[in-house]
Amino acid sequence: MFSSARSFLLLAPLLLFMILFVGQGLYRAFSESLHAGDNFLENYEQLFTQGTFWSSLQISVYVAFVSTLLSLIIGLWITRTLFRLFRTDQWKLAAWFPMLIPHFVAAYIIVLFFSPSGWFSAVLESLPLAGTFPVLVNDPLYLGVIITYIWKEVPFVVLMLLPVYQEIDWRMEEVGRSLGAKGFTLFRTVEWPWAGPVTAEVFLILFVFILGAFEVPALLGVTYPAMVPVLAFEWFYQGGWSNRPLAQAMMIVLTFFSVLLSFCLLYAVQRSRRKWMKGGKSNA
Template sequence: MKWLKVNKALLLFPALLFFFLIPGLGIILAVLESVVEGESFTFRHYVEIFEHSRFSTSVLFSFTVTSVSTILALVIGLGIVKAFAPLLQDTKHKLLVWIPMLVPHFVWAYLVYLLFNQSGFFSNIVGGAGWIESRSEFPILVQDRDGIGIILTYVWKEVPFVTLMLLPVYGTVSKRYKEVASLLGAGRFKAFWAAEWPFLFPVLIETGAILFAFIFTAFEVPQLLGVTSPQMLAILAYDWFYSGSWSDRPLAFAALVLVGLGIGLFMWFMLYFTNQKRLHITKGIRN
């Protein structure tokens, strides 16, 4: 029996090796490319990217688009779960949430482009209704400097993910907490805040952290719906990597290493915070 357990663990080793080797090798090579110049080590590239106005503008733009997309997806997803939790517990209704999860982000972005560009579906509808005289009067919602098209795509795509993450919470939270809060004179909002929010908050934080990390470093949606300036960080790194100047390539690696380090620290902090919050809730329930 012991031999079987040991061999089961060994069977996982090739998969784990493959899983960690490729990303690990990529990270090591990226770090080396960012600190090696000729035959010497240097941190000049890390200093240089902060001197680029493109980098600071890209960081601010990426943070804004990511924050707005994440917050909107969390709020809308929470509202859907709060309103339709009993209905979504049924498998056939849950499939309505699962189906959008199967569509790749690039396809979703292209759909947003077809619907919201100045010659797209909604532009033709508004023009046909006589509300605008020409397509140029339709507001620029995709490939715009404010990132509206990118935000629309991520909110539309990630709301089902938020819904599926929050749905199990409503399936496990006892109705007694809300009943007790109501008996003590709490209104709908106070009952939600006292009975449901403590259980929802850690899951919201975890889900928000996942969305933030994914959107902040995403490439395909900003590449299709973004503009040349301002750019998301992944697009800026891509431009530096494939630019005509070899001196820009270390800047791309330095930017990616900094982003990876920042996202890693952010995820560690959020997971630590949510684990502490869960531990506090568990102790409160036991007491």
């Protein structure tokens, strides 16, 4: 009893902060998104019948999913192969360096290197095999955006997974080997019970972040379909603010689904963790 009251007290500043800033902001967005007339959900109905919104949501989910998945795969691969090297600080710093760079700067770096008038294109043109460099910036497939996110988020994945890998009891691997496991089975039975839950959490963090981040798609995206945050910004400021309720409704919908997704994912992780712990005990 004492400990729960104490932990609540310790949490109080954070809770207060959440209620003051996040809660208040959400409340304002929600109240602005409601329609004043008879049908108070009119803005939501209008939103869901808009093709622009659906195509925007589609491209956003696609970009967020692809970027997150590739970042996780690359990050996991780097961590697995290099975690012994990362015991020294220099290597850690080198791997985490891109995290120090703000997202919009990263986007400009991509422009510098990958745009049709950029560095790679110039190099390619100077080569005898005159091929034209593909369009990777402001392209309809959002490849420039995805490249930027991968470059920025892989170090984050490494940061999150590294402690896990350094904690793994590698004698388990030897046990596995002696029992005849190899390749993927070895990975699944030895590493995944540790790395899996963290990977799921990182997936959630990155996916939701990319879904809601503005600056990279604003710099490297296309006019149509624009990603959700870019569309929200446009609706927020355009046309004498008349589309503002629509922008707020869109952000509320996005927040709702982000929270729902977090809940489902964290619940699933909890369950599998408990199952695994229990399994360990009953075998012992």
